[in-house]
Amino acid sequence: MRIVSGIQPTGNLHLGNYLGAIRNWVAMQDEWTAKGATCLYFLADLHAISMPHVPADLAANTREMVAALVACGIDPDRSVLFNQAQVPAHVELQWLLNGTARMGWLNRMTQWKDKAGKNREGASVALFTYPVLQAADVLLYQATHVPVGEDQKQHLELARDVAQKFNNDFASEAAPVFTLPDPIIPPQAARIMSLRDGNAKMSKSDPSDQSRINLTDDADTIMQKVKKARTDPEPLPSEAAGLEGRAEARNLVGIYAVMSGRDVDSILAEFGGQGFGAFKPALGELLVERLAPIAARYRDLREDHTTLDAILATGAQKARTLAQPTLDAAYAALGLVR
Numbered sequence: 001m002r003i004v005s006g007i008q009p010t011g012n013l014h015l016g017n018y019l020g021a022i023r024n025w026v027a028m029q030d031e032w033t034a035k036g037a038t039c040l041y042f043l044a045d046l047h048a049i050s051m052p053h054v055p056a057d058l059a060a061n062t063r064e065m066v067a068a069l070v071a072c073g074i075d076p077d078r079s080v081l082f083n084q085a086q087v088p089a090h091v092e093l094q095w096l097l098n099g100t101a102r103m104g105w106l107n108r109m110t111q112w113k114d115k116a117g118k119n120r121e122g123a124s125v126a127l128f129t130y131p132v133l134q135a136a137d138v139l140l141y142q143a144t145h146v147p148v149g150e151d152q153k154q155h156l157e158l159a160r161d162v163a164q165k166f167n168n169d170f171a172s173e174a175a176p177v178f179t180l181p182d183p184i185i186p187p188q189a190a191r192i193m194s195l196r197d198g199n200a201k202m203s204k205s206d207p208s209d210q211s212r213i214n215l216t217d218d219a220d221t222i223m224q225k226v227k228k229a230r231t232d233p234e235p236l237p238s239e240a241a242g243l244e245g246r247a248e249a250r251n252l253v254g255i256y257a258v259m260s261g262r263d264v265d266s267i268l269a270e271f272g273g274q275g276f277g278a279f280k281p282a283l284g285e286l287l288v289e290r291l292a293p294i295a296a297r298y299r300d301l302r303e304d305h306t307t308l309d310a311i312l313a314t315g316a317q318k319a320r321t322l323a324q325p326t327l328d329a330a331y332a333a334l335g336l337v338r
């Protein structure tokens with residue numbers, strides 16, 4: 001069993017990134033490696049150039065993301081953690097698969113339609129062929145399982161279609177070149193909202209730093225941000241149904257629930273009827289207790305480029321080794337003399 005999953009490098013990580021994305025990777029690593037599977041986690045830096053970007057930011061974000069992943073619990077000894085740019089096999093296989101993928105298939109991709117919008121002529125070729133690189137990302141490692149959210153289901157289907165057609169056209173039934181990966185639905189991702197507006201997503205692009213808890217925030221900052229978080233004047237309800245229409249209250253209780261591993265009803269059974277004056281310090285303390293070790297590790301690591309680059313180099317070495325047999329088989333199947 002082999003799991004492959006990628007994430008776009010992003011910097012200035014916050015509680016939303018942690019609870020909505022990174023924590024799931026850690027949970028999958030722990031669950032699947034215990035079953036003897038290999039998890040390959042990569043930073044999709046090659047995908048990042050499909051949209052306008054600032055090169056210096058991409059480099060910084062790639063290192064920051066590795067720092068955050070490791071600080072949050074991705075173990076580079078147990079998982080293969082790397083960035084695509086150090087494993088040229090991704091690009092090579094993408095080109096080989098470009099011969100198999102059809103224009104019509106790519107034209108139907110909703111992400112392409114959404115991101116290109118009305119300006120298709122001005123969109124990059126990389127944005128159009130992005131799903132073929134994604135197919136290469138997973139087929140290269142004979143992935144058996146790929147975690148996909150709703151928005152990526154179509155791309156995984158495409159990867160399966162590409163693998164199927166390639167196997168049909170260029171390999172024998174007895175010795176297919178590619179494994180068709182199955183989707184796994186990742187654990188329900190939490191959606192964390194801004195501390196200033198319960199209807200807006202917590203995001204690094206919010207101009208107000210008070211709107212988010214950064215993974216670098218120290219204990220005092222976390223306490224102060226939680227205490228200043230926007231709320232309504234009502235006391236907390238005693239049941240989940242009472243959070244309807246109270247976006248800020250719901251968000252804070254939701255954060256408490258995911259951070260503590262408790263369900264919303266048990267939290268409201270404890271805090272229902274009380275005002276936020278009692279609940280906020282409890283939430284702040286919980287966040288400090290859980291985030292402090294992560295924040296300390298993250299702050300140290302993000303400055304330590306030597307360690308980060310060594311982690312990436314080791315991961316890339318492992319990934320190149322795992323990729324080579326499949327890449328060789330794909331070249332050979334196509335009749336390419338090397």
Ligand code: ADP
Pocket residue numbers: 010015016017018019020021190191192193201202203204205
């Ligand atoms: P941002 O909105 O801060 O720019 P990104 O778009 O770079 O964050 O997201 C990186 C990852 O973190 C994605 O997988 C995304 O789903 C997750 N994520 C970002 N913000 C949140 C949030 N507020 N709640 C849950 N998940 C989030």
